[in-house]
Amino acid sequence: MPIGQWFIGRARAHGAFESRWRTWPSGSSPSSTNPTIPAPAVHQKHTQDWSAAVDRSDAFVFVTPEYNYGYPATLKNAIDFLHYEWMYKPVGLFLWGIAAGTRSVQQLKQVSPP
Numbered sequence: 826m827p828i829g830q831w832f833i834g835r836a837r838a839h840g841a842f843e844s845r846w847r848t849w850p851s852g853s854s855p856s857s858t859n860p861t862i863p864a865p866a867v868h869q870k871h872t873q874d875w876s877a878a879v880d881r882s883d884a885f886v887f888v889t890p891e892y893n894y895g896y897p898a899t900l901k902n903a904i905d906f907l908h909y910e911w912m913y914k915p916v917g918l919f920l921w922g923i924a925a926g927t928r929s930v931q932q933l934k935q936v937s938p939p
Contacts, residue, residue, distance in 0.1 A: 891928060905936075
């Protein structure tokens, strides 16, 4: 994803913080790998890996396109299948698309992590 690569390059060049690139593995979103509903600390393999990555991070920037006037379902799943791991961590949004991703931002503000 060229825009994501550009963003992470700029973040690393800033030098004030450590930056890591994370993607949700294709075909392994929580909804396809978890046989149960989202619950704190009840995770299957892929969700366990995602939970650990989110838990050990201090802040996040979601880099995502606007998709059908909103955000992609995979991003919603990545947010929804965790709870405590998100608490008290700032989240930034880097979006693009029609109207610069404005509709995605408006929708994501309503579903952002706790």
